[in-house]
Amino acid sequence: MRQIITGAVCLTMSAAPALHAQEAAIFSGNDRVHPVYAENGMVSAQEAVAAQIGLDILKAGGNAVDAGVAVAFALAVTLPRAGNIGGGGFMIVHDAESGETKAIDYREMAPASAERDMYLDAEGNADSELSRFTGLAVGVPGTVAGMQMALENYGSMSLAEVLEPAIALARDGIAVTPGLADSLKGLEDRLKKWPTSESIFFKEGGGFYEPGETLVQADLANTLQKIADAGTDGFYKGETATKIADAVQAAGGRITVDDMANYKPVLRDPVRGTYRGYEIVSMPPPSSGGAHIIQILNVLEDYPISFLGHNTADTIHLMAEAMKRAYADRSEYLGDSDFVDVPLGEITSKAYAEDIRGEISLNAATPSSSIKPGELAPYESDQTTHFSIVDKDGNAVSNTYTINFSYGSGMVADGTGILMNNEMDDFAAKPGVPNAYGLIGGDANAVEGGKRPLSSMSPTIVMKDGEVFMVTGSPGGSRIITTTLQVIMNVIDHGMNIAEASFAPRIHHQWLPDEIRIEEGINLDTVGLLEQRGHKVSEKSVMGSTQSILVDKESGYLFGASDPRRVDAATLVH
Template identity: 45%
Template sequence: MVVSAHPLASEVGAAIMRRGGNAMDAAIAVQFALAVVYPDAGNIGGGGFLVLRQKDGRTDALDYREKAPAAASRDMYLDEAGEVVEDLSLKGHLAAGVPGTVDGMVAAHRKYGSMPWRELVQPAIALASNGFPLTAKEAAKLNRQQEDFLEYNTQRPDFILRENWEEGDTIRLPELAQALIRIRDQGRAGFYEGRTADLIVAEMVRGGGIISKEDLAAYRSMWRRPISRQVGGYKVISMPPPSSGGIALVQLLTISENYPLHEWGWNTLKTAHLMIEAERRVYADRAEHLGDPDFYEVPVAELLDSAYIMSRMEGVSLEKATDSEDVSAGVPAPAESPHTTHYTVVDTAGNAVSVTTTLNSSFGSKVFVAGAGFLLNNEMDDFSVKPGYPNSYGLIGEEANAIAPGKRMLSSMSPTILEKDGQLFMAVGSMGGSTIITTVYQIILNVTRHGFSMQGAISAGRFHHQWKPDWVLSEWGALGFGTGLGLWVMGHKIAPKPGGIGRAAGILVLPDGRLEGGADPRGDDAAAGF
């Protein structure tokens, strides 16, 4: 089974497995297909994280997160007065980090792929060359971006410009098809060297960006040890730094394990209040302690210590909200001697791959590489452009996530796999910037504590708190009138979240061994299985 943000991409992955490919083969094919049919987040100009659990229980994690160019500097988005220049880290050429997706897929194929590389890239080439029909949601998103595409591109991206895109319109991407052909035929060199590299650097020169040929040639994805912790009856396997997702998710689930959420009920006043207070403290820790482990010593073991995690809840009242101004990051004791899209794959042998990939904001920097037809990310905004200053998602960061040449920016991406009794139980993840962690957290609780099906867990209403700003974001109807009113009385400030929170994709292994896919109704997500 494959669950992804677009039905065509899900079908590509399922077709690869029907031909004998494994979960990693399917994941690679889905990544490239999403770069064509889901351009606001699927990409070859961005990056992501991948978590793998093999059928025998062995796990791995691939970090293909973007990196700051060598010419990047700590204060590059500040004016002479030391103030942040609006939108400089969000839109345009200077917002782009060095892309990691292609190198990541090459590394994944080299270590775990079973089918020929060419066969995994070819479906995306066919989609780009032959064209594909737009969904209503995709047409609407393209229409909203037309002004930005005109403003931030040095050459008119005529292939994406139209007065009004409509559902069912066919879009063809011939330049992207040629870029994918180079990747198909030359592998890593087809992107980081030669024609495509020349086009990227020429785009940087025209638009005032700083990615160089040397940056592209030097980029390498990294295999890392996953975050892996037993929480109650489940083993949680998730992404380590530079993602904040794994650490934050384990902290949240560990706190929840110590309260009778099943007895309290789904999204009742007690349950919602407890979850919000946990999120408030976990996001405060995220701001202070998390960054690229190659540049900053992240206290992983200390942050995952159960005693430390529960100490963060000392003084929490079950009757009254805490003011976020009264909450700061904890000081973990020294140890003794982590706009986006997610897809999930489980193959016939039981190998599972959970992948979150992104350009950051929807359509990234809004800049297409002229002649190559793909969008560049705006991941530089995920750094702390100024310590204590919020990014586009309102997240606060400190020195641990300050800009430095060659550094990977902190992320909330949380591709996650759960085991139960030593067997694969669930693979799940989400898009949504800062809301990714709390989305995955709620989906896991919905299944493990409240007895939801996979689809029910993903469809259910969601809410989110991230320490600062001190607001509870809530989808319409997620909390219900009674819970919402009760939270207000307790001192929580609640704000509606139009458009929903997150877009998740999950696969649950049922007791009889069948797979249940959960595709998010908030988007065009679809499950494809056989």
């Protein structure tokens, strides 16, 4: 392995404590924050053991997709709060030989019997308990089918080959990291509600696993082995499918064996836009991420963002005003495009961005109460996780997947070792009522059988002259869109290297509530200037956990960085 690290920050140190934004801001100069770089393949993931598995696949001759699928299954073992086979997500794949870039949609689906008002109580009010912590919260999982689709279309190895490392980890056990130990302690109540979950993630008698101790997941190993032996039928049919359906129904849910057997991922065309000479390639609906990243960039493109400066009051003001309008449109128009007509062309058009700029004052905030969705044609959790991979041949994978909340619903389907998602909360349980992340949804995202819930997940590849320039993405619920946006802007507008772009303090506005959320590290004078313009500014916890790779064609190097906001992440090189 060829690895060169300089400067004060080593981004491959998986056990290093997470930096708060203010601490990260200390490393703000080019002489202090350096990315990992290499000539061959690179894997950037939120958990170091899984990242190493991806790197081992590249060393063995596998391509970026082979490595990505191996990482995805490994994260189900090593990062159970977010990595999963009981959830779903999105993958953007670039095939260097053909020049094709495609989107794989393996988002969860609502059971066939799901109906619009299934989360309303007798008074017609949305009951969040039903959509988050019962069997009704569980959507039909898509990860296994999505990984198989990726391999069949773009991989070079078999499902059994890429599953082997994850099976061994689950069977033989993993060393509990400080991050895993802390998350299990923090989510004790959610997990211990379900005896099947308590028996796996806690010691006999309910004690905690401490860092360095071994966690074995025998049932999960058996489930993964069934998939290796029988392919997707080992998950969506037979014993595993029956156990999932039985567990969900026993908890009050509606998934049946037919729902499992009928699940299908979709190969989609990505949504595309341009920004200052770069092409942005991202996820289409049922993700809202790609459309709104492009929409916000379109609005900002006509302003001199580089001249105005990084995280200055002028720049943050313009970003917040663009963000507000994008999230307002999200509430009205975005949903599963297999069920509703989403006006993607209008949302991502330069002409619509010009109309939005006409509404923005340079000197005063527009109250969210006066911002309505644009008049266009008819129409995830902090504990999501993202990984980015580029191989020696220039193939690239940007993948974001989730089980929604940390550890999803908290329920393990008995005998499977699989944590079940609570993605049904991403539907609009009642139009106009916010979900767990404060996001407002409308009719376009209403519950319907077989429909995929709207998501903010935004796996993105940035192209330059037809070739991969950057691969990035993040977890973070409603903040995924703005987190991914800012990494792109930090590189293109502000000339940061990929480590600086990942470390820099972030801001977020999602229309409602009407506030700019900031991380610690934004200048207090800047906050004062924003407040003078009428913005409410609220400092809150850090946002996102980006895993990013930048391709420098001139030097022939790959530059990568794992966000320091969460422990255990790693960027590794071949």
